[in-house]
Amino acid sequence: MANILYLVHRLPYPPNKGDKLRSYHLLKHLAAGHKVWLGSFIDDAEDWAHLPALREQCAELFVAGLNPLTSRVASLRGLLTGEALSLPYYRHRQMRDWIARVAREQRFDAVVVFSSTMAQYAEQLQQLAGPVPMLVDFVDVDSAKWSDYAKANRWPMSWLYRREGRELLAYERRVAERARCSFFVTEGEKALFQRLSETAAPVEALGNGVDSGYFAPLPQQASPFDADELPLVFTGAMDYWPNVDAVQWFVAEVLPELRRRWPTLRFTIVGRAPTPAVLALAGDAVRVTGTVPDVRPYLQHAAAVVAPLRLARGVQNKILEAMAVGRPVVAARSCVEALGADGVQAGQDLLSADSAADYVDLVHALLSAPARAQAIGRQARERVLRQFSWQAHLSKLDGYLPREQAA
Numbered sequence: 211m212a213n214i215l216y217l218v219h220r221l222p223y224p225p226n227k228g229d230k231l232r233s234y235h236l237l238k239h240l241a242a243g244h245k246v247w248l249g250s251f252i253d254d255a256e257d258w259a260h261l262p263a264l265r266e267q268c269a270e271l272f273v274a275g276l277n278p279l280t281s282r283v284a285s286l287r288g289l290l291t292g293e294a295l296s297l298p299y300y301r302h303r304q305m306r307d308w309i310a311r312v313a314r315e316q317r318f319d320a321v322v323v324f325s326s327t328m329a330q331y332a333e334q335l336q337q338l339a340g341p342v343p344m345l346v347d348f349v350d351v352d353s354a355k356w357s358d359y360a361k362a363n364r365w366p367m368s369w370l371y372r373r374e375g376r377e378l379l380a381y382e383r384r385v386a387e388r389a390r391c392s393f394f395v396t397e398g399e400k401a402l403f404q405r406l407s408e409t410a411a412p413v414e415a416l417g418n419g420v421d422s423g424y425f426a427p428l429p430q431q432a433s434p435f436d437a438d439e440l441p442l443v444f445t446g447a448m449d450y451w452p453n454v455d456a457v458q459w460f461v462a463e464v465l466p467e468l469r470r471r472w473p474t475l476r477f478t479i480v481g482r483a484p485t486p487a488v489l490a491l492a493g494d495a496v497r498v499t500g501t502v503p504d505v506r507p508y509l510q511h512a513a514a515v516v517a518p519l520r521l522a523r524g525v526q527n528k529i530l531e532a533m534a535v536g537r538p539v540v541a542a543r544s545c546v547e548a549l550g551a552d553g554v555q556a557g558q559d560l561l562s563a564d565s566a567a568d569y570v571d572l573v574h575a576l577l578s579a580p581a582r583a584q585a586i587g588r589q590a591r592e593r594v595l596r597q598f599s600w601q602a603h604l605s606k607l608d609g610y611l612p613r614e615q616a617a
Contacts (some may be wrong), residue, residue, distance in 0.1 A: 213319050216246050236604060270312070314338075318335065329381075346389045346397075390610050408441065431507045434511065444530050513576070537587050538583040538590070556613040
């Protein structure tokens with residue numbers, strides 16, 4: 211049993227959105243075989259109530275509150291220091307004080323970093339305690355996301371996002387070169403990082419999983435939809451820009467033609483913290499739920515689930531969860547390709563779309579042939595059971611962790 215310092219940019223509980231799902235299951239995996247000191251931030255006041263659920267898994271838990279507005283202002287210091295704005299955004303005196311204290315009191319066998327922005331605290335630990343081995347879960351190539359945002363926005367934001375992509379990539383490269391190993395969610399993200407960073411640092415793909423016991427077909431659950439509607443569903447955190455962009459585009463470019471063909475079809479957007487732009491979509495053809503106590507009934511009773519993401523890459527948990535419930539999914543080609551390394555086959559396990567016309571035709575085909583839709587859903591569930599357990603994926607970390615606790 212080793213002593214592990216685990217640093218996460220957002221409290222890894224409750225596991226109700228993509229990054230928190232991955233960071234929480236990583237915590238569970240580490241805590242099953244090691245003693246874990248967890249340092250994290252809270253940027254949602256509701257998360258303070260969940261600390262007891264994490265304390266029982268940790269030797270020590272430290273959490274600092276992060277105000278998104280003041281942190282955005284603080285991040286502008288990066289324009290003066292020449293660093294990525296993401297770094298001062300997460301630079302917090304209380305977190306630095308906690309790192310300094312545990313560095314004095316404990317000898318750590320490894321430090322595990324979730325998201326590159328938390329590596330600054332691993333570097334602080336190493337400065338105080340010596341060369342503690344570092345593992346970094348980048349998840350996605352965040353720098354590339356900022357570069358993508360630059361292409362989707364006008365000046366001056368395009369300039370700011372392009373700068374962030376450039377400076378963050380330089381930092382990601384430096385972190386990877388200091389790490390024992392770095393991890394990305396797919397082979398595609400791994401290859402993208404290696405190409406952009408031009409580094410020979412050790413990098414591996416570490417896929418996402420899904421709790422197929424929790425996300426399972428339960429048709430006896432009461433339907434949240436009206437009896438006379440044909441429900442089409444999107445799930446996700448609705449203050450996350452790629453999700454906002456996805457539903458805005460879908461409502462504008464795809465939904466009108468689908469409604470012309472299927473007048474009772476209604477698009478339901480399920481997820482916490484919808485932005486004003488998302489709330490403005492609500493109407494006869496669109497329902498915006500906000501936070502729901504359980505997303506599973508919405509998935510279970512959907513005629514189909516869509517994931518028309520244009521600004522996100524990598525493995526999307528929302529897709530795996532819908533597949534686990536046994537629903538037919540129509541998703542962006544980039545998201546489908548990210549699942550290809552795990553054997554997911556477009557046309558059998560889910561459907562892949564590039565354009566608005568693709569989404570219209572594929573959703574229409576599913577609605578027109580319920581037996582085929584059900585067959586795709588069954589195949590999707592079987593694929594998840596075979597390929598997407600968290601344990602199978604996260605066990606790849608074990609070879610890089612110490613086997614014995616330091617004296």
